[in-house]
Amino acid sequence: xxxxxxxxxxxxxxxxxxxxxxxxxxxxxxxxxxxxxxxxxxxxxxxxxxxxxxxxxxxxxxxxxxxxxxxxxxxxxxxxxxxxxxxxxxxxxxxxxxxxxxxxxxxxxxxxxxxxxxxxxxxxxxxxxxxxxxxxxxxxxxxxxxxxxxxxxxxxxxxxxxxxxxxxxxxxxxxxxxxxxxxxxxxxxxxxxxxxxxxxxxxxxxxxxxxxxxxxxxxxxxxxxxxxxxxxxxxxxxxxxxxxxxxxxxxxxxxxxxxxxxxxxxxxxxxxxxxxxx
Numbered sequence: 001x002x003x004x005x006x007x008x009x010x011x012x013x014x015x016x017x018x019x020x021x022x023x024x025x026x027x028x029x030x031x032x033x034x035x036x037x038x039x040x041x042x043x044x045x046x047x048x049x050x051x052x053x054x055x056x057x058x059x060x061x062x063x064x065x066x067x068x069x070x071x072x073x074x075x076x077x078x079x080x081x082x083x084x085x086x087x088x089x090x091x092x093x094x095x096x097x098x099x100x101x102x103x104x105x106x107x108x109x110x111x112x113x114x115x116x117x118x119x120x121x122x123x124x125x126x127x128x129x130x131x132x133x134x135x136x137x138x139x140x141x142x143x144x145x146x147x148x149x150x151x152x153x154x155x156x157x158x159x160x161x162x163x164x165x166x167x168x169x170x171x172x173x174x175x176x177x178x179x180x181x182x183x184x185x186x187x188x189x190x191x192x193x194x195x196x197x198x199x200x201x202x203x204x205x206x207x208x209x210x211x212x213x214x215x216x217x218x219x220x221x222x223x224x225x226x227x228x229x230x231x232x233x234x235x236x237x238x239x240x241x242x243x244x245x246x247x248x249x250x251x252x253x254x255x256x257x258x259x260x261x262x263x264x265x266x267x268x269x270x271x272x273x274x275x276x277x278x
Contacts, residue, residue: 033057033246057243061231061251070230074210075255076141077226081148082205085156086198088149093160094186098172110161113154121151121214129218141224144216148209155208156201163197164190207256228252 031045034053047053061067096106128147129138137143171193172185180188191198216226231248 029246029250032242033250035243037241037243057241057247060244061247064230066225066230070225070227073141073220073224074227077144077148077216077220077224078206078209078255080141080145081152081209082202084145084149085152085205086202089153089156089160089201090191090198091186092153093157094164094190096157096161097164098167098169098190106161110158113157117151117154117158121212124151125215125218128215132219139220139223141220144220144224144226147215147219148212151215152205152208156205159201159204160194160197163194167193203256203259206259210255211252 031047034047034055034057035051036054037056096109101109124147132138132143132147137146167190171189175185175189211228212226213228213232216224217229217232220226221229231252
């Protein structure tokens, strides 16, 4: 067999193996959510062949008290916090990526953002709780929007700084010659050119905020209860209910997956930004 053919076959096998390993947990979750309760621990992998599928677990999830209110809260918190993170991070990222700071300052600021993002969320929780209690915002959507936007702002700034840095400076310089100021070139030139990176960053923040549980459970437990807080309990006196656990896990991951599929073309353009330079 010719060497190029062998390499193509090996690459195809590697891709197929990686795809199988990535998709198998999702397949297992879907199958488990469709199993009868008494068949959850059996070796039953093919719905309709080795067992009769049932939607009982999904029906129990749909009948969960407060489900739709929690879903609405999660959507409002995720969209508002991701948008606020993007609005605040974009000017900061533009400044880091475009302004003539002294040598090493831009890297130091990015490192500072990285350290803030890598610290465990529980480190910030007491301060958030005391501040929001003084402001009377505990158990409100506003509190969760502020907290999640603040916590994800460093991540957005890190991602966007590289995108703004790759935009040719000649475009801004031409605008300055025509009388456009710095804010004008940022809003009219850099933001449109960095739109794929902005979309990808917004989506990344949305995914993190949608699945956030610790702040939501500590600051929004009744009126502002989010979907992850609602679905956290899956056990009972008879042991772990794997059907309930998998249906809730699938429901929690559905929104980020759908958003990723809808914004796929923006993410591909953002990831390839700066890969080819003229």
